[in-house]
Amino acid sequence: MNTTVTPHVLVVGAGPVGLATALLLRARGAAVTVLEAAAEDAPRPGSRAIFLHRQSLATLAAADPALGAALVGNGLVWGARCTTFEGREVHRRTYTPPPADRAPFSSLPQPVMEELLRAACRRAGADIHWESPVTRLASSPDGVVVRTPESEHRVPYAVGCDGARSAVRRAVGVRLRGPRSPHAFLVVDVADDPARPMPHERAFHYRDPRMAGRNVLTVPFRGGLRVDVQCRPDDDPEALSEAAAGWLPGLLPDGHACAVTWSSHYRFQQAVADDLTDMYGRVLLAGEAGHLFAPFGARGLNSGIADAAAAAGAIATGDVPGFAAARHRAALLNRRAAGRALSHLTAPAPWQRAAQRLAAAAAPRSRRAGRWLDSAPYGPRDAGVPGSRY
Ligand SMILES: Cc1cc2nc3c(=O)[nH]c(=O)nc-3n(C[C@H](O)[C@H](O)[C@H](O)COP(=O)(O)OP(=O)(O)OC[C@H]3O[C@@H](n4cnc5c(N)ncnc54)[C@H](O)[C@@H]3O)c2cc1C
Incomplete structure (x- = not known):
């Protein structure tokens, strides 16, 4: 039988993964303090991680059913997926979205998710300190000492959810390694036009x-x-973004208003931390503090929520080495899956471009060829952790 303890845990970072970690720790009875560098009302723009998978929804709903319902109620499930090749449709699948209590996913902007997670953390009694950047952290076999410019905290465990540039990761001497994609990607959010609703596709x-x-x-x-x-x-992503008014209307339904609400461009890093804990098993890393993946396959936030659940379980049972091994293995598999999706998209090798062209030519006769073109950009599904897709 597992022993369950309920220690005081310090979570660093109130992004989506930090908030999920705080909520899941509270659900296990731990006292939780969250330290967040930004102000409570700091803008967190952009759609970013819009896809919450069924598994993530179930994890969060188990801790707070009202949160699960709100994440589905504030999102949408599209009823069609379509793939084209050089302007010709090669695959289409339409389906009737199931009822809300069986939603296969929910698509909503990350800032809305964060708002709902903050509300759930408040309901659960997690104590969030805004404008409290962690500047120092030291661990020992007995616990962790964490400092901000105005406070000092001594706790048995800390979870670093402080994102890609994690101060927690650096403080425990762990490195994040992995390549950056040579291609830049441009992302543009366009607001719905109520006069001409966009197809949910x-x-x-x-x-x-x-x-x-x-x-x-x-x-x-x-x-x-x-x-x-x-x-x-040879593209200049900045120039392409500035020219959006010229090309974007062509991608929208006829007459749809072209109201850009956010735009950004970036090169993806495919990196995993050498270790997801410190040497004493007192500091755990979750979300982008521990890994960065290209977004194809929606592995970033969804795997961060799987990390959060595993971290809360490990702290409750004392099995931090189990957390480190399972989530490191998952991170490597997620990186490989996202890398395969990225490689499929960018098709750097002539054989990849030839395979895509052959599949597109075969698609009118072979549903399998069209399905391959449709699914390949999202990479393999299995994260290699029993019961987990991420
Ligand atoms: C353009 C873009 C598109 C994306 N698209 C997708 C997508 O389609 N699908 C997907 O799954 N993911 C996507 N992502 C990634 C997704 O946004 C991240 O996976 C997610 O934000 C990671 O959450 P996190 O909580 O780990 O880190 P973050 O969201 O970075 O949160 C970290 C938090 O820690 C705080 N912090 C930092 N340092 C300190 C400190 N020293 N002390 C205290 N607090 C600190 C920060 O202020 C922040 O609030 C995208 C990201 C971007 C930028």
């Missing part, structure tokens, strides 16, 4: 003639549409 366009042959992914979320454009090596 996820579409992937290989070599889209409307974008001079670039790959384009469009994903609807509650309130808008996310457009991801794969830049060419």
Whole structure:
């Protein structure tokens, strides 16, 4: 039988993973303090991680059923997915979205998720300190000492959920390693136009003639549409973004208002921390503090929520080495899966481009070829952890 203890845990970072960690720790009875560098009302713009998978929804709903219902109620489930190749449809699947209590996923902007998670943390009694950047952290076999400019905390465990540039990770001497994609991607959020509702359809366009042959992914979320454009090596993403008024209307339904609410461009890093704990098993890393993946397959936030659940369980049972081994293995598999998806999209090798062209040519006769073109950008599904997709 597992022994369950209820220690005081310090969570660093109130992004989505830190908030999920705090909530899941509270659900196990731990006292939780969250230290967040930013102000409570600091803007957190952009759709970012819009896709919450069924597994993440179930994890959060188990801790707070009202949160689970709100995440589904404030999101949408699209009823169609479509793939085109050089402007020709090669795959389409339509389905009737199931009832809310069996939603396979929910698509909503990350800031809305965070708002709902904050409310759930308040209900659960997690203590969040805003404008409290962690500046120092030291661990020992007995626990962790964490400092901000104005406070000092001595706790048995700390969870670093402080994102890609994690101060916690650096303080415990762990390195994040992995390559950065050579391609830049441009992401643009477009607000819904109530006069001309957008179809609830996820579409992937290989070599889209409307974008001079670039790959384009469009994903609807509650309130808008996310457009991801794969830049060419010689593209200036800033200039492409500034020229959006010229090309974006061509990707939207006729007459749809072209109200851009956020735009950003970036190169993906595919990196995993050498270890997800400190040497004493007192500091655990979760979310982007421990790994960065290209977003194809929605592995970033969903795997962060799986980390949060595993961290809460490990602290309750004392099995921190089990957390480190399982989540490190999952991170490596997630990175490989996201890497395969990225490689499929960018198709650096001639054989990959030839395979895509052959599949597109076969698609009118072979549903399997069309399905492969449709699913390949999202990579393999299994994260290699029993019962987990991430
Ligand atoms: C353009 C873009 C598109 C994306 N698209 C997707 C997608 O489609 N699917 C997907 O799954 N993911 C996507 N992501 C990634 C997703 O946003 C991240 O996975 C998610 O934000 C990670 O959450 P996190 O809580 O680990 O880190 P963060 O969201 O970075 O939160 C970290 C928190 O820690 C705080 N912090 C930092 N340092 C300190 C400190 N020293 N002390 C205290 N607090 C600190 C920060 O202020 C922040 O609030 C995208 C990201 C970007 C930028």
